Amino acid sequence: MDEPVLLTGAGGRVGQAILRGIGDDYEWRLLDREPLPAVKVPDGVTDADRYVADITDPDAVREAMDGVGAVIHLAGDPRKTAPWDSVLRNNIDGTQVVMRAAVDTGVEKFAFASSNHAVGGYETDDRTPDLYRPDDGYRLDGTELPRPGNLYGVSKAAGESLGRFHHDEHGMSVVCVRIGNLTKDHPPREYERGQAMWLSHRDCAHLFDRCLQADYGYEIVYGISNNDRRYYSIERAREALGYDPADNSADYTFEGEPKGDDGETTEGDEPAGDGGFPNRDDAPAEPNFPTDPDTPTDGA
Ligand SMILES: NC(=O)C1=CN([C@@H]2O[C@H](COP(=O)(O)OP(=O)(O)OC[C@H]3O[C@@H](n4cnc5c(N)ncnc54)[C@H](O)[C@@H]3O)[C@@H](O)[C@H]2O)C=CC1
Numbered sequence: 366m367d368e369p370v371l372l373t374g375a376g377g378r379v380g381q382a383i384l385r386g387i388g389d390d391y392e393w394r395l396l397d398r399e400p401l402p403a404v405k406v407p408d409g410v411t412d413a414d415r416y417v418a419d420i421t422d423p424d425a426v427r428e429a430m431d432g433v434g435a436v437i438h439l440a441g442d443p444r445k446t447a448p449w450d451s452v453l454r455n456n457i458d459g460t461q462v463v464m465r466a467a468v469d470t471g472v473e474k475f476a477f478a479s480s481n482h483a484v485g486g487y488e489t490d491d492r493t494p495d496l497y498r499p500d501d502g503y504r505l506d507g508t509e510l511p512r513p514g515n516l517y518g519v520s521k522a523a524g525e526s527l528g529r530f531h532h533d534e535h536g537m538s539v540v541c542v543r544i545g546n547l548t549k550d551h552p553p554r555e556y557e558r559g560q561a562m563w564l565s566h567r568d569c570a571h572l573f574d575r576c577l578q579a580d581y582g583y584e585i586v587y588g589i590s591n592n593d594r595r596y597y598s599i600e601r602a603r604e605a606l607g608y609d610p611a612d613n614s615a616d617y618t619f620e621g622e623p624k625g626d627d628g629e630t631t632e633g634d635e636p637a638g639d640g641g642f643p644n645r646d647d648a649p650a651e652p653n654f655p656t657d658p659d660t661p662t663d664g665a
């Protein structure tokens with residue numbers, strides 16, 4: 366990809382996982398409403414390529430979009446408890462502003478951060494908790510209708526529909542990644558559901574790299590690692606994008622410790638993290654909205 370890639374929400378958890386993995390591989394434009402400290406910015410990204418802007422501001426987004434070849438759109442309210450006024454503004458209106466600017470300026474590829482919560486309603490009482498276990502065969506594969514379990518999930522389903530519209534109407538390639546639960550170094554601790562939908566940092570970076578490299582029309586894929594226990598299929602991500610994840614939550618104990626070859630907990634195993642930026646201290650991203658009270662945030 367020769368043209369710059371615009372990354373919205375660059376300062377957040379997912380944005381930082383991507384930049385730590387593939388930050389040296391592309392020419393970036395980084396947009397976030399919060400100024401990015403140097404520690405969050407890969408070498409080679411100049412001040413001119415950093416945009417402090419709100420995605421609901423069409424002029425600011427249009428300026429950042431000029432000359433861009435692809436977009437990874439992450440900015441938004443990530444809370445499953447987010448109120449309607451916030452998801453309406455940040456997730457629905459903001460996504461329309463970014464997609465509209467993308468089609469207006471001839472962007473070829475657009476990757477949208479959707480969520481497991483777009484389909485959370487399939488986790489019915491009669492399916493759970495079996496659904497979260499490796500011997501349960503139930504799988505969602507991305508062809509099912511959205512079935513949100515909260516207003517945040519509704520906003521993600523709306524973003525997927527906006528992507529469908531802008532693909533059909535304007536020909537832009539759009540991939541919606543229903544991201545599971547991103548944590549660094551180990552799966553979410555003592556959280557069965559989170560372990561079933563774990564997305565490691567390196568698999569996250571690899572997956573969005575494939576979103577930039579592969580050829581597709583309109584796709585909905587699940588963004589999780591190669592977890593033995595899972596209820597999301599990653600077959601479409603493999604087929605359409607060439608996604609080949611490296612990590613599996615089954616390689617960790619329920620408490621999040623790496624298992625050895627014999628299945629026992631080991632000391633000093635290489636964690637499924639990322640290389641980090643060269644010559645930089647690790648700087649974990651903090652969510653910029655108040656944290657969900659019931660969301661495990663360790664290692665995210
Ligand atoms: N972290 C996860 O496990 C998952 C994340 N997602 C989605 O991925 C995306 C990124 O999530 P995280 O990195 O976890 O969230 P985060 O809160 O860590 O990062 C979001 C970033 O977007 C920026 N932002 C928010 N609203 C903005 C606006 N109106 N204009 C400009 N910038 C704005 C924030 O300043 C922040 O840096 C979100 O859309 C979220 O819904 C989906 C599923 C799982």
Ligand SMILES: O=C1O[C@H](COP(=O)(O)O)[C@@H](O)[C@H](O)[C@H]1O
Binds near residue numbers: 444445545546558559
């Ligand atoms: O969409 C999202 O999903 C993940 C996982 O959901 P959870 O219900 O298991 O917490 C969440 O951590 C993230 O904040 C959210 O944006």
